[in-house]
Amino acid sequence: MEFNLSYRIKDNVTILQGPTALWRHEGVIFYTSLQAEVCSLPFEDPEHIETVHTGRNGCLFVISFKNEHICAVWKDTFQVASCWSGVSSIHVDDFVGCGSDQLLLVFRSQGAPGSPVDNFLITDLCGTTYSHGQKGSEGPNTSDPASENYLLTVQALQSRLQSGLTVLQDLQRDEQVKERVLRQSIQALIDMVSGKQHVLTQTEQEDLVSLWDEDEEEAVEEERRAVTEVPHLVEKLWHRVIEDRLIVGVILTKESAISVENVTLSILADQGQSQAPAVIQTQSRRSWFTPPRHSHPEPAAKRSRPDGAGDRGASDTATHRLAVTAVTDLTSLLTSASVKCPVMLHYIQRRESSGATTAPGPSVVQCGQVQVDIQGKQPLQLLNNSQLKTDEAVEDLLSLLAMLDSWSFVIASLDHTLCDVAGWIERSIPCERLEISPHYLLANPAGPSAAMLFLWQRTTPFQGTLSVYSSQFQLLRFLDSLCAFLPASYSVRHITRGKGDRTSPQLALCLEKEVQLLRQGVSSLLCGEEDENDWRKSNGGRNAETPDPSSAVGLQACREEWQRASMRSRRSLSPLVAIERYRTLTQSLAQVQQEADQAALLETQIPAQ
Secondary structure (H helix, E strand, O other): OOOOOOEEEOOOEEEOOOOOOOOOOOOEEEEOOEEEEEOOOOOOOEEEEEEEEOHHHOEEEEEEEOOOEEEEEEOOOOOEEEEEEOEEEEEEEOOOOOOOOEEEEEEOOOOOOOOOOOOEEEEOOOOOEEEEOOOOOOOOOOOOOOHHHHHHHHHHHHHHHHHHHHHHHHHHHHHHHHHHHHHHHHHHHHHHHHOOOOOOOHHHHHHOOOOOOOOHHHHHHHHHHHHHOOOOOEEEEEEEEEOOEEEEEEEEOHHHHHHEEEEEEEEEEOOOOOOOOEEEOOEEEEEEEOOOOOOOOOOHHHHOOOOOOOOHHHHHHHHOEEEEEEEEEHHHHOOOOEEEEEEEEEEEEOOOOOOOOOOOEEEEEEEEEEEEEOOOOOOOHHHHOOOOOOHHHHHHHHHHHHHOEEEEEEEEEOOOOOOOHHHHHHHHOOEEEOOOOOOEEEEOOOOHHHOOEEEEEEEEOOEEEEEEEEOHHHHHHHHHHHHHHOOOOEEEEEEOOOOOOOOOHHHHHHHHHHHHHHHHHHHHHOOHHHHHHHHHHHHOOHHHOOOOOOOHHHHHHHHHHHHHHHHHHHHHHOOOOOHHHHHHHHHHHHHHHHHHHHHHHHHHOOOOO
16 A cells, blocks of 8 residues: 655665655665665555654554554664554644654544534654553553653643633634634625714724824814923924935024033924833934024114124024924835824023023923925925025925935145135026025935035135035045136145044043043052062061972972962962942943933034035
8 A cells, every 4th residue: 555655666666765764565665766664564555644743762653544543663773662443533743742743643423413522542652651441442552651651741731721722712812803703894885885973982982093193273273282382492493304314403592502502302202192212223423503694674763873893603593593304215204195203402501591490400392393205306406496595495405415325525735825716606606695604515416316415614714614415425526526627735634524634522532521421430450569578578688599399398388379370370360459449430431421421412413504
C-alpha cells in the first residue's frame, strides 16, 4: 500500500523528495532515494501519517489505518512504540501545557450519540500519560502511571480547559457585539433609505465612539478658544504648507523679545483624546525682521523729533521683531487630510528682566494649535510679487528662510576695496530686491524649493559676509560663477552658519572650565600618590638594595615586596574615593556641563539678520 508519492519510476521504486515517509507491504522506507530502515507495520492499509514532537525524547510518526487502528513509530529508530485499536479519532497538541506535543486518542464509545467522551487516552509515550475509561492497553510500552503523574496531568488539563473556556467566552462576546453592531447598522441604513429618522437610545449613544473628525463648527470654535488662550508672549501664530514641509512660526511681542532667550518651537501631533500627543521632530530657528510700515501720517510733534533722541537699544527693539519658526516633514502627518497640531514654545526667562511673570529658568507654554490642511494649496505670494509689503509677505519670507538650507561666506580683499558683489548678483542672476526687506535678493524661482535668497553685508571696505539660502546643487553652481567673477586676490572662506569668522568665547570658556574640572577633580579623588608616598616612607631606604632570594631572610623580603606591589596594583585598578568628595565633584561637573550645553545651544542658533 502506497501513499504520499512524489513520482514513480521503473521497477516499482518510488523516490520521495523531503522527509516524507513511505510504507509498502514489505515495510521498506525511503528518504530521498536512499534506503534508511526496514520497519514491519502491525496493520495493513495505512491511510494517514502525522508527526508528533515530544521534545527532548524525540519525534514520533503516528500512522492511522483502516478499521480504527493506530500505530506509533519512533522516527530515529523506526521501531514501533505502541499500537491502539478501536480509536475513533486522534488529535495532536500540547494538552498539558508542558511545551511538547501529546496524543489524544478518543476510543469508540458505546453510549448514545452526543454523550460526553468517557473513554480517551492522553500520552506522549515518554512519561506523560493520563487515561479515562481504559481497562488495559494494547501497546508494548503501556503501564499504569503513578498517582502523582495523574494528579499533575489532571491539574494541567484543568488549567488548559479553563483557559480554553475563557477564550471561547471572549469569542462569543465579540461575536455578539459584532452581530449587534451589524443589526444596528442595517437598521440605520434602512431608515436612511426610507427617509426615516434613526433614533438611538441613551444606552446605545453611550456605547458609540466617533470614527470621523469633528464638525467644522466645533473645530472653528476650538480654534477661537485656543486663540483667546494664547499666552502674552506670542503676538501671532501662523503656518505654511510648502511642498512636503510644514513651517510653523510665531511672532513674539515686543516685551517678550527682551525678557526671554533661547526661544525654540516644537510641534505635537494630536492623536485624539485616548493618547498623549506625540512630539514631531522639528528644526527650529530664530530670525529678527522689520515689520512692514503702513502709510499713515505721523503727528507733527513726532516728525520734528531729532534723529538722535532716545536710547538706541530701545529704538532697535521698537523697529525689529523676533520670529521663531519650526520646520518638519509632512510624512508623519499623512494619517488624515486635516490634522490639528499643538505648538509649544520653549524659552528661558532672563534673570535681569523686569516685570517677568515666570521664574527664571527653562519654561514651556502652549501658544495655540494649527489646523493643517494637507490637500489645501497655500502658494507663497512673495514668489510672484516681490513688491508686497503685507504681513503675509513677511510670513512667506520667514518660511523660505526656515525651509531653505543656508551657507555663509566671508569675502575679503587685502589689496583693494571690495567690488559691488550685490550688484553683480543682480546682473548675473535674475534677482529682485524684496520690498519688505531690501537687504534680501530673491531669484526668480520655478517653485519654492528652487528659490534662492542672497544677503550681502559689507562689514568693512575690504571684507563682507554673503549668506546664501538655496539647495546644495544651486549653491555649487552659484559659487562657480562667483569665483569666476572675483579677482584672484580675493579670498572666499566658508564660515559656520551665521557665526562669522570667530567662535563663541562663552562656549570656549565653558569647555575649558569643564576640562579643567575633570582633570583636577578626578586627580584629587585618586589616592594612589598618597599611598605611594606612605609606602615609600614606611620602607625607608630598603628599596635601594635588591634582596637576595637565596637566603630565608631575602626570600621573605621578596615575598613582602611582591605583596606590596600586588596591593598597589589592585588599588590603582579599583581606587577608593570618599563619598562626600565624589558627590561634590559630580554636582560641580553637572553644573558646568549644563552651562556648556546652553552655550552650545546658543552657538547653533541662527543669529539676527
